[in-house]
Amino acid sequence: MLDQPLVLLDLETTGGNATSDRIIEIGLIEVHGGRVLREWSTLVDPQVRIPPWIEQFTGISNAMVAGAPSFAEIGPALHAQLAGKVLVAHNARFDYGFLKNEFRRQGLRYQAKVLCTVKLSRRLYPEHRHHNLDSLIERHGLPAAERHRALGDARVLWELLRVFQRERSPDELAAAVQMLLKTPSLPPGLDAEALEALPEGPGVYLFHGDNDAVLYVGKSVNLRERVLSHFSGDHRLNKDMRIAQQIRRVDWIETAGELGALLQEARLVKTLMPIHNQRLRRNRSLCAFQWEPGRAPQLVQAGELDFSRLDNLYGLFKSRRDALDCLRGLAEEHGLCQRHLGLEGGRGPCFAYQLKRCRGACVGEESAAAHDARLAAALARLRVQSWPFAGPVGLRERDAAGEREELHVLDAWCYLGTLRPGDALPDADTLRRQARFDLDTYTILTRYFAKHGRRLEIVELGAQRRVPPAA
Template identity: 45%
Template sequence: MTQTWTWWSAKPVGFNLEDWVLVDIETTGGKPGLDEIIEIAVQRFHQGEWVQSWQQLIRPHRTIPPWITRLTGISNAMVAEAPLFEEIAEDLAALLADKVFVAHNARFDYGFIKHQFKRIGIDWRATTLCTVKLSRQLFPEHKRHGLDHLVTRYALPQVDRHRAMGDVDLVAAFLAQLTHEVSADRIWSLLAELLAQPSLPANLDPSELADCEDVPGVYRFYGAQGQLLYVGKSVQLRTRILSHFTQDHRAAKNLKMVSEIHHVDWTECDGDLSAQLLESQQIKTLSPQYNVKLRKHTRLWRWVRHLNQDGYAQMKLVANDGLTADELHQSFGLFRSQKQAEEAMRTKVKDANLCQRLTGLDKKAKGSCFAYQLKQCRGACVQEELPLAYNLRQDLALQTWQQQAWPWQGPVLVRETPTSERGLLVYQWQVITDVEDETSLFEALSSRPACEQSLDLDAYRILCKFLLKPPAGMVIKPLVWLEEGGEIHG
């Protein structure tokens, strides 16, 4: 089942990517480093016209899990006599060469094929087009853009779903259907955007990005004299770096930065968590010229509560590094500046009708606050509101500022993927150390650090996000601090 894309006739002048391959694969699972391709299907189109189909079962080096067989219908017996990937790699590489690589969720298919090529020494890259992204951009009113949803929405032909050629047929049918849904000009306008080729900075050697892959990590841009211009992170390093060079640079600041780039390097990470933490840490310690949001703040601030002589909860703004242990347990919020802390408190006071003097905003030692005169304070400052009632209202208002309690009794070892050997030892919302092996873990657990007052606001927020709601695949193993001669256990 192949269909012509009639919208192709409106192709704009200067568009040279005329050979496309529609690709789908079936695999033994979802991880390119562990799982393998068991079927590939390709349909080649030239100027919107079908010219070739190619399909191949592939014998993996591992057995096909039963759930994959139930999903795809491909069994170990079916691939027992099929060729290995390395036996069909040259033919596949020739078929895909110099063509636009099109797939539904292209990141998955492209990543698997590239990884298997790389494993046998073939360096392959392609311009990619993801039809999920295309559908989302063309039809933002729809929430779902999976193949099954497209079949229902556009009455696409019924095919053998979760077999490679069947899914390629659906992608081809979807592209043909676009003629009836949107104008050809709209299609080409979006394709030009999605297929835009990066124009590298004039002073950047293209070979510097030759080994950069779409993996999680942190990247750095440098100027002519080696000065650090910018630090960024992504779960798709190569795509993110190139995106800096494909944007229209409407912001003069961004255009200026790109023009100054002479060198790029990067650090690969195990996942998004370690990438975010490294990015935050490097921006603070290295102070890149064009990073602003995460610049280093030498002091953080908290509101500290104590009971005054009349039993009312009174707040005082204190620098985080000057807190005593007792004050730390009676503190609220964590702010980058005194101004930010005071503005946040003003909002709380207004929303909950709190007392400006008791919350530290009105500096008078006694008497009514200004909000009381405006009938916005219920009178705690002149003892018209009882201490118990006021303190309860204030506690409720400030509840969202309380630091998240550490959920475990001791430290935890965080691995971002189940198969990773590396990990992060984390305690009280701080990364104690990177863990490379059992020896480094033992050494870290043998010396318990003091963590309470050196908390980094950005790291705290990043760790809360990941550890309280771990993404799929993340492994969090509770541990205990070791006494001399102890053993590691969870």
């Protein structure tokens, strides 16, 4: 690993947004052949105020950077210094993103192989849960004299690499580095620069082709890994091969968590109808059985009923044929009478009775009440869950770091949109008019409710005017 030229780098910044925040300190160590060639650091005038919490966290004040060079002054020399070297950083997407944006403002294009020591530590020490720098300093006993200063943290990274070399075999370390530095083979119509900003959190991604046509919509808890996996060199899936030939642009929507990604994906597929998505397409023939004791099950269409508020609905089927096949299967499995189920007309013994597969409700050998009891038991697992709230609610979801918070607006198992704290809420009548029952959304929500139970954060929206922040 250390045979190639490396730059171990750390940045201090005014915040966490690479497009709107600015660098206030740079520290780097050049390494080649296992030897440190040079250390260099400088404060940088961000030309904006440093927030008080950043001053407290780093010890870098507005007064300290007042006489420092701006990034425009050091940019060309730094760009030349980094050229052709592997960039090594902790949580490297953060530092790389800031560098690329600062260089872009100066009209300089910067691309590099990037080695993230967080990911490297996870590969080499998968038995450990935490791989932030403080955890690694404590676990490996690393010296850290100037924590949260750029050059001090870059020195910690150098010590960390040396620990990796001592504790892991050369082959294991080389394989881990090679995997992390592996560059995907991108489609010819896709600019590699466009993928640099892909986040590593949850969300939805959209592939566009010629004339901006939407080719495919997908979701993931790690957008970057999932998008790049479509372009792996072996193209194991024929679909990925076809997408690679047609793709011209990638868009994405970040979400607070997996639920938001699932809901957005289902909505976008039905709205945009991408040519390479087969699942989650809009189904206009959705139907169910409505049943009350003493009657045969009645097949009803989704457009005829409010599926969320009735207690006597069973099964959600994509077609009439699927529904009838399911009912016939229940009849055969439980010895039910097809005439009492409405599957067979006429009088006298049903055909299944003649084959000794019916207990005789059609000829009076089994009472209607007993048959209904067995039918109720057979249908129980197909019961459609009623909406458990009096009206529309918001389901709050946060990301793991607590930095992104979303409120998914739901009513009658329908997804009506996602809002942020402070956003205005539509009135209840507007929400109900927007509601359209959808099987995929129902499945996503019922599974999520069953999994998380009492841990769900539900906000009643009846009296709310704006999305309230979390307590």
